[in-house]
Amino acid sequence: MTATVSETRQAFDEAPVVLRLDNIRKSFGDAHVLNGISFDIHQHEVVALLGPSGSGKSTLMKCVNLLEQVDDGQIWLNGTDITDPRADQDAIRARIGVVFQQFNLFPHMSVIRNVTLAARKVHHWSKDRAEARALELLDRIGMRAKAGAYPDQLSGGQQQRVAIARALMTNPELLLLDEITSALDPMLVGEVLDMVSELKEQGTTILMATHEMSFAHDAADRIVLLRRGVIAENGTPREVMDESRNPETREFFSHFRS
Amino acid sequence: MSLPSPSPVAGAASVSDVELDRRAWRRKRQLRSVAISMLSTVVLALVVVVGLQMSPGWPHVKETFFSAEYFAKCFPEVLDGLWLNLRILIVAVIGVAILATLIALIRTSRNPVMFPLRVIAAVYTTVMRGIPMIVLLYLIGFGIPGLGLFGRIDPAILGTIAIVLGYAAYVAEVLRAGFNDVHPSQRASARSLGLTAGQTTWLVVIPQALRKVTPALMNDFISMQKDVGLISVLGAVDAVRAAQIEVASSYNFTPYVVASLLFILMSVPFILLSDWYSERLRRREQSGGVV
Numbered sequence: 199m200t201a202t203v204s205e206t207r208q209a210f211d212e213a214p215v216v217l218r219l220d221n222i223r224k225s226f227g228d229a230h231v232l233n234g235i236s237f238d239i240h241q242h243e244v245v246a247l248l249g250p251s252g253s254g255k256s257t258l259m260k261c262v263n264l265l266e267q268v269d270d271g272q273i274w275l276n277g278t279d280i281t282d283p284r285a286d287q288d289a290i291r292a293r294i295g296v297v298f299q300q301f302n303l304f305p306h307m308s309v310i311r312n313v314t315l316a317a318r319k320v321h322h323w324s325k326d327r328a329e330a331r332a333l334e335l336l337d338r339i340g341m342r343a344k345a346g347a348y349p350d351q352l353s354g355g356q357q358q359r360v361a362i363a364r365a366l367m368t369n370p371e372l373l374l375l376d377e378i379t380s381a382l383d384p385m386l387v388g389e390v391l392d393m394v395s396e397l398k399e400q401g402t403t404i405l406m407a408t409h410e411m412s413f414a415h416d417a418a419d420r421i422v423l424l425r426r427g428v429i430a431e432n433g434t435p436r437e438v439m440d441e442s443r444n445p446e447t448r449e450f451f452s453h454f455r456s
Numbered sequence: 457m458s459l460p461s462p463s464p465v466a467g468a469a470s471v472s473d474v475e476l477d478r479r480a481w482r483r484k485r486q487l488r489s490v491a492i493s494m495l496s497t498v499v500l501a502l503v504v505v506v507g508l509q510m511s512p513g514w515p516h517v518k519e520t521f522f523s524a525e526y527f528a529k530c531f532p533e534v535l536d537g538l539w540l541n542l543r544i545l546i547v548a549v550i551g552v553a554i555l556a557t558l559i560a561l562i563r564t565s566r567n568p569v570m571f572p573l574r575v576i577a578a579v580y581t582t583v584m585r586g587i588p589m590i591v592l593l594y595l596i597g598f599g600i601p602g603l604g605l606f607g608r609i610d611p612a613i614l615g616t617i618a619i620v621l622g623y624a625a626y627v628a629e630v631l632r633a634g635f636n637d638v639h640p641s642q643r644a645s646a647r648s649l650g651l652t653a654g655q656t657t658w659l660v661v662i663p664q665a666l667r668k669v670t671p672a673l674m675n676d677f678i679s680m681q682k683d684v685g686l687i688s689v690l691g692a693v694d695a696v697r698a699a700q701i702e703v704a705s706s707y708n709f710t711p712y713v714v715a716s717l718l719f720i721l722m723s724v725p726f727i728l729l730s731d732w733y734s735e736r737l738r739r740r741e742q743s744g745g746v747v
Contacts, residue, residue: 263648292650302645306663316649319659364649 210240210419214276216372216403217262221271224257231257233427234271239372239405244398246414246435247407249424250450255407258424259376262405263296276371292320295365299377301357303349303364309336310345313364321368328367335363339393355386359393366397373397375406391417411454415439423447519708526710530702534714537698538722541684544616544694548684549677551620556627561657563628564635577628584625589686593618597690612694615687623680630672634665671737674730681723685715695719 217239224232231254239245247255260266262273264280264287273281280290303312313335314328323331336342339359349357358378365373375394379387391413397404398417408414414421414435421438423431431438431447439451508514562570562577584592596618601609638661646656666673688697695718699711 265644265648288647288650288652291648294648296645296648298641298645300641302641304642304646304660304664306667315659316651319655320650 210243213240213242215239215274216241216243216276217405218274219258219262219271220274222258222261222268222273223270224254224261224266224268231427232261232268235424235427235429236271237422237429237432239403241403242401243419244402244404244406244417245420245422246418247405247422247424248411248414249430253424254427255424256376259296259374259405259407262372263294263374264291288320292316292368293371295368295370295373297358297361297365297373297375297378299380301349301354301361301381303357303361305349308346308348309341309352309360312349312360313367316364317367332363332367335366336360339363353386354382355389358382358386358390362390362393362397366402371403373402373404375404375408377407377409379408379410411439411451423450425450521709521713523708523710526702526706526708527714530699530711530714533698533702534695534711534718537693537695537715538718540612540692540694541687541719542722544612544619544684544687545681548616548619548623548680551616552623552627552680555620555624556631557662559624559628560631560635563632581625581628584622585629587622589618589622589683590689592622593686593689596621597687610692611690612687612692615684615690615692619680619684619687623676623683627673627676630669630676631665633672634669635661637668638664671730671734674726674733678723678726678730681726682719685719 215238219238220236222232222235223230235254235258237245247258249255257266261268268281271281272279275290275293278285278290280287303309304315307315310329310332313332314323314325317323317328317331318325333342333345336345339362341356341359341363344352344356344360349360352360358381362375362378378394379390382390387410391410394404394406394413395417406414406418416435418435421431421433421435422429423438425446430444431442438447442448442451511517559577559581562573563581565574593615597611597614600606600614600617642660642664643656646660647653651659685694685696688694688700691697693701695715696712699715702711703709
């Protein structure tokens with residue numbers, strides 16, 4: 199297994215590190231899912247996490263979000279070791295925005311309540327402040343008219359956009375997007391990806407696991423390719439997707455070039 | 457595609473002959489089913505009425521159970537007793553809601569620290585669901601005063617405690633099914649927003665679980681409504697006990713019929729509510745289908 203770590207791009211090296219993964223390991227029984235993953239994400243950087251099914255993408259995302267406990271190694275979020283069991287896990291989760299493959303909106307709450315929930319209950323914003331911010335976000339994604347609607351009344355793409363708004367509500371330090379277009383039909387993928395591009399323009403720091411290769415190629419600043427629980431490639435989309443000499447990497451991306 | 461109502465929405469002129477034929481056929485079928493159901497109802501009613509009239513003891517039974525005179529005489533006392541049942545019911549519902557939620561939360565928790573509590577809760581629900589309600593009433597109603605710790609306690613209060621303890625076990629199991637039915641991704645999603653475990657349970661899991669099990673809870677509620685009549689065995693003068701007192705002095709059973717009638721009347725609004733809610737759920741989940 200060759201772990202070709204290419205040089206990261208100059209522009210982001212200057213920016214502060216938002217997320218640092220240091221030798222992350224995670225097993226489920228005999229299955230060693232993550233075997234020592236280390237990389238940094240700098241401020242305003244968009245990193246795409248790629249890899250075949252079972253390569254450990256989802257597990258890694260869950261570890262970063264503290265939905266899974268790491269077996270070894272450390273994760274730092276803007277200088278806080280979030281793997282330290284003494285840290286306030288709820289407070290850390292509140293600093294990271296997460297969007298899931300299946301949207302996971304709360305079906306018993308209207309759109310506006312979904313979006314304002316964390317601001318009201320976790321960050322203790324006033325109702326007026328939370329609703330003003332939520333309406334501004336919904337306006338930006340063209341969903342203001344649907345503020346009173348319930349998730350079941352929305353299309354998959356609309357639900358996912360609301361889920362992104364919910365994750366962005368309190369300006370998280372890092373946004374995790376876990377295969378957010380995988381459950382959408384092709385017609386609706388575009389509207390969600392457009393929204394991600396817009397977030398990138400605004401300087402949001404993003405780690406996204408995705409199967410949208412062409413989107414990763416165009417939107418990501420850096421590609422981290424996982425293979426059997428280790429980093430196989432780490433570089434710019436050009437370096438990893440177009441210029442890699444590794445036969446397995448070339449094989450992987452060949453499936454997506456048509 | 458709505459089956460029973462042949463409503464020409466886009467204007468009758470645009471409907472094809474095939475559709476007109478289908479509608480005529482459906483109308484005919486519908487008329488036939490209505491006719492069959494009416495006929496069978498009439499036949500059944502006739503069988504019952506004739507059967508009763510033909511039985512040699514009917515005049516006697518009629519006088520013993522359905523006497524208008526005793527009906528009028530005992531009605532005020534029994535109604536008075538029902539007021540006690542209603543008050544007990546209200547208190548018991550609140551008690552059951554709190555206790556059952558606690559038990560269900562304990563039983564669905566996965567925290568290792570809760571293990572002893574989980575065992576206790578499992579034993580509790582098993583024992584309480586197995587024990588006949590009347591035995592539980594005797595145990596609490598005569599056992600607790602027998603301990604001699606608290607002085608005299610109103611049998612209505614002891615009866616309420618027994619009802620709460622018994623029904624909480626049933627309701628806890630219904631709620632547990634509801635909690636387990638809320639997909640784990642909902643919990644993950646709430647926790648990833650920074651909500652605490654408690655907030656997640658209160659704001660996300662419980663509201664969704666309740667929605668799923670409302671019909672089952674309504675059923676338990678209706679069954680509880682009549683079981684509050686069982687506290688009469690402890691001597692509290694509720695509707696059933698009031699009827700019993702009347703019966704004891706006359707040997708006419710009409711007061712029991714009065715009590716039953718009042719219990720039925722009390723449950724009707726909730727049965728209608730429950731049916732309406734179940735129907736609404738069914739329609740929402742079965743959008744568009746005709747089967």
